[in-house]
Amino acid sequence: MQLPDGIRKSANVLLCLVAVAGIGFSGREIWQNLHSRWQIDAGCGGLVPAGRVLALDRAGGEIIHRRGDAGTIELDGLPEGAEQCDLFSEEAGGRWFFIGAVGVHPMEAPLVTDDQMLPPVDQFDSRTYPAQPLGGGITGSLDDQGVGVETPCTGGEVAGEPVKALWAWAGLEPPSIFTDWGQPGDDDRDVLAEIAVITANNLAERLGCAERLPDPPADLPALPEGPVPVGRAEGTCAWYRESGLAARVGFPDEVLEGRVDDTLSDEACALVVSRGEAQATYRALREERDLISSPDLPGQWFVTLHTYRGERAKNVSAAGGSGDDIPARPGTAGRTPGNTVWWASSQCDGTPQLHTMTIGHGYDRVVAADAEDLFRAYVTEITDRRDCTDLAFPESDSFSRPQD
Incomplete structure (x- = not known):
């Protein structure tokens, strides 16, 4: 059936408006995605995979990184201690939602043992999840905030000093807001593991290390509650x-x-x-x-x-x-x-x-x-x-x- 000319013209105008709106919306989404990727790369030294960060549950909308030495990764600082990047998400209400961190051994800052004033049990919401090995032939672990992995480093150096091993961490912050009952959700666990492994491998390549980690296991199980x-x-x-x-x-x-x-x-x-x-x-x-x-x-x-x-x-x-x-x-x-x-x-x-x-x-x-x-x-x-x-x-x- 052929539509009358007036209705046909109105329909064509409507379709054009929808198309223009769609193009505008798509363009804004593309710009936002590119800007978020740039922010992640800028804050995390190009080590943390931006695409996988954007796959996290609360990564929607605009992503920005914390500026300054405390929230950006600078490789020259690695021998002194950990370097981390802090990311904020519009979908998370503009809050801090992700931490990527890296480090090397040997490093100047020591690891300090447990303090006798800090109990291992969560004393406020009664949910405590002991860390579990990541598995899959990877030296790494999953805890209630994220995933950490390690690898030896043969032939690598940073700031002119030899590196014997390195580690990478990917986590949600604060976990009480961006987790399921105090631990990462099903999808986020797998994504965080991928981010940690890719970050470690990117750092290994940047430092000239011979070793690379394999892909992490899929479908990581939830952490068991304790004690x-x-x-x-x-x-x-x-x-x-x-x-x-x-x-x-x-x-x-x-x-x-x-x-x-x-x-x-x-x-x-x-x-x-x-x-x-x-x-x-x-x-x-x-x-x-x-x-x-x-x-x-x-x-x-x-x-x-x-x-x-x-x-x-x-x-x-x-x-x-x-x-x-x-x-x-x-x-x-x-x-x-x-x-x-x-x-x-x-x-x-x-x-x-x-x-x-x-x-x-x-x-x-x-x-x-x-x-x-x-x-x-x-x-x-x-x-x-x-x-x-x-x-x-x-x-x-x-x-x-x-x-x-």
């Missing part, structure tokens, strides 16, 4: 369940653990006294052991244990209770003043390992008499599992009861 009862420990804290130490008075009844992966540069296990158990122990022992504070918050009484491997193990400082950090190096063993952190060391297949134990503030008085047994059980299990030699362990008198 869980000791009887369910089957990963990095399985040694504690098997040791029988949990039966001792006042010892932790819960664990935060990851899957075992001997390639990790930081394998962790956290032992936690549940709130009810901690308060009951406090009432029973407060006079006998001169306990100085009531454990009123979840996870306030804890023990954290780490094994740092390879290049990372070579530059660790033990967090001193007075704020003075103590270098903890492979081939040595000791503790910080006040019995805050202990460390031991070993060699596993020629690779240095540093083992640390941090006991929460006030809880050291509960387990003082058994602290050596606890640390020795941990170190013995992991060194046997990794077939390590040349063990250096703290002297028994370093586990004496802490003083005020």
Whole structure:
């Protein structure tokens, strides 16, 4: 059927207007996409893949980067410590939503062990997710904020200095806003893993390293929530369940653990006294052991244990209770003043390992008499599992009861 001339002309005008509007909208979208990519490249030193960042859930609208040394990646600063880029998203309300970070080994800034004042359990929203290995033949891990990966670096250098290893990180910030129940969502986990791997490979190419990481595994599973009862420990804290130490008075009844992966540069296990158990122990022992504070918050009484491997193990400082950090190096063993952190060391297949134990503030008085047994059980299990030699362990008198 042929339309009357007046209607036909009106329809043609309408179609032209729709086409022009579509072209204008498409042009704005193209410009916005190009501008966002430019912002990502400018802030992240061309290392972070802009296209994958734009695939994140809250990456819609205009993306801008934080200007200044604190929010942009400059390769010349790598030997001193981490370099990071901070990105803001219009869809996220103009808020900070993404961090990309890189670093190299050796670097000037040391890794500082856990602080006895910082419990491993989230004390505010009750959801805590211990980090898990990334897998897929990659030295890396996924935690509640993002993904970090590492690779050796043969033949690379930065600022005229040789590089032995490098790492990259991709994460959401703040996680409480841009995550599902406090951890990255299903799609974002995979995208963050891709970003971290591509960033590490881009950095390796830029520095002249021979190594490259493979593609990360797809469909990364959600992080399991913790802590869980000791009887369910089957990963990095399985040694504690098997040791029988949990039966001792006042010892932790819960664990935060990851899957075992001997390639990790930081394998962790956290032992936690549940709130009810901690308060009951406090009432029973407060006079006998001169306990100085009531454990009123979840996870306030804890023990954290780490094994740092390879290049990372070579530059660790033990967090001193007075704020003075103590270098903890492979081939040595000791503790910080006040019995805050202990460390031991070993060699596993020629690779240095540093083992640390941090006991929460006030809880050291509960387990003082058994602290050596606890640390020795941990170190013995992991060194046997990794077939390590040349063990250096703290002297028994370093586990004496802490003083005020």
